[in-house]
Amino acid sequence: xxxxxxxxxxxxxxxxxxxxxxxxxxxxxxxxxxxxxxxxxxxxxxxxxxxxxxxxxxxxxxxxxxxxxxxxxxxxxxxxxxxxxxxxxxxxxxxxxxxxxxxxxxxxxxxxxxxxxxxxxxxxxxxxxxxxxxxxxxxxxxxxxxxxxxxxxxxxxxxxxxxxxxxxxxxxxxxxxxxxxxxxxxxxxxxxxxxxxxxxxxxxxxxxxxxxxxxxxxxxxxxxxxxxxxxxxxxxxxxxxxxxxxxxxxxxxxxxxxxxxxxxxxxxxxxxxxxxxxxxxxxxxxxxxxxxxxxxxxxxxxxxxxxxxxxxxxxxxxxxxxxxxxxxxxxxxxxxxxxxxxxxxxxxxxxxxxxx
Ligand code: COI
Numbered sequence: 001x002x003x004x005x006x007x008x009x010x011x012x013x014x015x016x017x018x019x020x021x022x023x024x025x026x027x028x029x030x031x032x033x034x035x036x037x038x039x040x041x042x043x044x045x046x047x048x049x050x051x052x053x054x055x056x057x058x059x060x061x062x063x064x065x066x067x068x069x070x071x072x073x074x075x076x077x078x079x080x081x082x083x084x085x086x087x088x089x090x091x092x093x094x095x096x097x098x099x100x101x102x103x104x105x106x107x108x109x110x111x112x113x114x115x116x117x118x119x120x121x122x123x124x125x126x127x128x129x130x131x132x133x134x135x136x137x138x139x140x141x142x143x144x145x146x147x148x149x150x151x152x153x154x155x156x157x158x159x160x161x162x163x164x165x166x167x168x169x170x171x172x173x174x175x176x177x178x179x180x181x182x183x184x185x186x187x188x189x190x191x192x193x194x195x196x197x198x199x200x201x202x203x204x205x206x207x208x209x210x211x212x213x214x215x216x217x218x219x220x221x222x223x224x225x226x227x228x229x230x231x232x233x234x235x236x237x238x239x240x241x242x243x244x245x246x247x248x249x250x251x252x253x254x255x256x257x258x259x260x261x262x263x264x265x266x267x268x269x270x271x272x273x274x275x276x277x278x279x280x281x282x283x284x285x286x287x288x289x290x291x292x293x294x295x296x297x298x299x300x301x302x303x304x305x306x307x308x309x310x311x312x313x314x315x316x317x318x319x320x321x322x323x324x325x326x327x328x329x330x331x332x333x334x335x336x337x338x339x340x341x342x343x344x345x346x347x348x349x350x351x352x353x354x355x356x
Contacts, residue, residue: 001110001114002046002110002111002114002115002118003046004033004046004047004048004114004115004118005045005046005047005048006047006048006118006122007047007048007049007050008030008031008050008122009030009031009050009051010050011050012030013029013030015125015126016128016164018128018129018130021166022128022130022133022164022165022166023165023166024136024163024165024166024167024168024303025136025163025165026163027163027164028051028161028162028163029051029123029126029135029161029162029163029164030050030051030122030123030126031048031049031050031051031119031122031123031162032048032049032050032051032052032119032159032160032161032162033046033047033048033115033116033118033119033139033158033159033160034046034047034049034054034157034158034159035047035107035115035157035158036155036156036157036158037105037155037156037157037158038154038155039154039155042105043105043107043111043158046111046115048118048119048122051161054157054159056142056144057144057146059146059147059148060142060143060144060145060146061143061144061145061146061147061153062142062143062144062153064148065143065150066197066198066199066202067102067103067104067142067143067152067153068102068104068140068141068142068143068197068198069095069098069099069102069104069140069141069195069196069197070138070139070140070141070196070197070198071091071092071094071095071098071137071138071139071140071196072091072136072137072138072196072302072303073085073086073087073088073091073116073136073137073139073259073302074086074134074135074136074137074165074302074341075120075124075127075134075135075137075162075355076127076134076135076341076342076343077124077127077128077129077342078342078343078344079342079343079344080343082343082354083120083121083124083127083354083355084341084342084343084352084353084354084355085116085117085120085137085352085353085354085355086259086302086340086341086351086352086353087259087263087351087353088112088113088116088117088353089109089113089353090259090262091112091139091259092107092109092112092113093109094196094257094259095107095112095139095196096109097194097195098195098196098197099141101192101194101195102192102195102197103152104141104143104152104156105156107141107158112139113353115139115158115160116137116139116160117353117355119137119160119162120135120137120162120355121355121356123135123162124355126162126164127164128164128165128166130166132166132167132172132173133164133165133166134164134165134341135162135163135164135165136162136163136164136165136302136303137160137162138160138161138162138163139158139159139160140158140159140160141156141157141158141159142156142157142159143155143156144156144157165303167305168235168301168303168304168305168307169217169304169307171217171307173306173307173308173326173334174308174310174326175308175309175310175311175321175322175324175325175326176217176218176299176307176308176309176310177215177216177217177309177310177311177312177313178211178216178217178218178219178220178233178297178309178311178312178313179207179210179211179214179216179218179219179220179313180219180220180222180282180312180313180314181207181211181219181220181221181222182222182227182314182315183207184203184206184207185221185222185223185224185227186200186203186204186221186224186231186232186254187200187203187221187224187231187254187255188223188224188225188254189224189225189252189253189254190253191224191254193231193253193254193255193256194251194253194254194255194256194257196256200256201234204219204221204234207219208234214313216311216313218233218234218235218236218299219233219234220232220233220238220312221233222282223254224254228281228282228283229249229279229280229281229282230249230280230281230282230285231249231254231255232249232255232256233299235299235301235303235304236258236260236299236300236301236303236304236307237249237255237256237258237260237261237299237300237301238297238298238299238300238309239261239264239297239298239299239300240280240285240288240294240296240297241294241295241296241297241327241329242288242293242294242295243288243293243295244273244274244295245273245274245275245276246264246265246268246273246274246275246276246329247275247276247278247280248261248265248275248276248277248280249277249278249279249280250277250278250279251277258300258301258302259302260300260301260302260304260305260306260337261300261301263300263337263349263351264300264306264333264337265277266349267333267336267337268329268333271332273329282314285312285319286314286317286319289312289319289321294319294321295322295327295329296308296321296322296327296328296329296330297309297312297321298327298329298330298333300333305334305337305338306330306333306334306337308322308325308326308327308330309321310322310324310325311324340352
């Protein structure tokens with residue numbers, strides 16, 4: 001059990017009004033978690049303190065070489081008043097893999113989950129309850145050595161902040177329009193594509209701006225070698241229903257292993273769908289759309305939950321999916337996953353973890 005010192009704020013903020021929609025990632029709660037690392041001493045001084053700016057040297061390594069990682073998960077308030085997390089151990093395990101790739105010291109799964117639970121407990125009054133809302137949890141680690149040489153830092157801070165959120169996309173559960181990028185690439189096998197780190201997201205921004213300007217919400221990446229196989233969308237994994245089968249790119253080292261993706265595949269298999277994790281060429285997708293075999297397209301992610309895709313654009317070719325409406329499977333997955341997250345549907349998988 002992680003030993004956490006708690007210092008509560010003496011000037012609590014006003015909770016957001018239930019009457020205004022929560023815009024993703026704009027409001028932060030009263031407290032934050034911090035723990036320090038030093039080579040030779042390990043992780044130490046775990047504490048929950050009032051939410052505040054962090055003070056770093058301008059030479060801190062995170063600013064220069066991007067040695068940092070992050071995670072994303074959510075807390076929910078069930079109808080009977082319990083506080084529930086969704087598969088926090090999966091985030092903790094993925095964090096270990098990310099840390100290994102980025103030479104950041106690992107945090108044991110139990111300590112990661114204890115830290116999340118302790119902070120959520122302190123700020124549980126901030127968990128919103130309007131439909132489609134939740135408390136987004138953002139754990140991250142930054143390299144803090146004041147040093148300009150390129151090597152792993154000897155000091156780090158592990159921080160967790162909390163943000164009451166509504167839907168990630170302004171479209172909510174209405175289908176989004178996605179731009180398939182044919183110029184830049186996000187990641188290659190052997191790179192850092194499967195690590196949850198800022199570098200993968202900054203790599204997406206130039207394409208995202210281009211896509212936004214053309215009226216699209218997000219970018220769908222093709223593989224970095226052949227520029228032909230579907231990988232993932234900016235903030236979510238991508239899945240297709242083709243001829244009744246659920247098809248998604250396999251985790252090949254350059255794709256983020258999503259917690260929601262894993263949950264979706266598990267449910268689909270259980271519901272009797274044939275599920276294929278494999279290479280999907282963009283041509284295959286367009287052929288499937290032409291022949292009518294492409295039944296549904298949707299993204300999955302913690303922030304995005306299940307996000308139906310209504311239109312794809314690749315070069316000059318635009319395809320409409322399911323008449324721009326949410327598909328039956330996408331809706332069922334959304335209802336089931338959010339139902340489990342909110343404690344409304346029996347959790348037969350041990351995915352919901354109560355914060356007591
Ligand atoms: C999440 O879904 O939690 C993510 O980290 C995506 C993020 C870029 C908003």
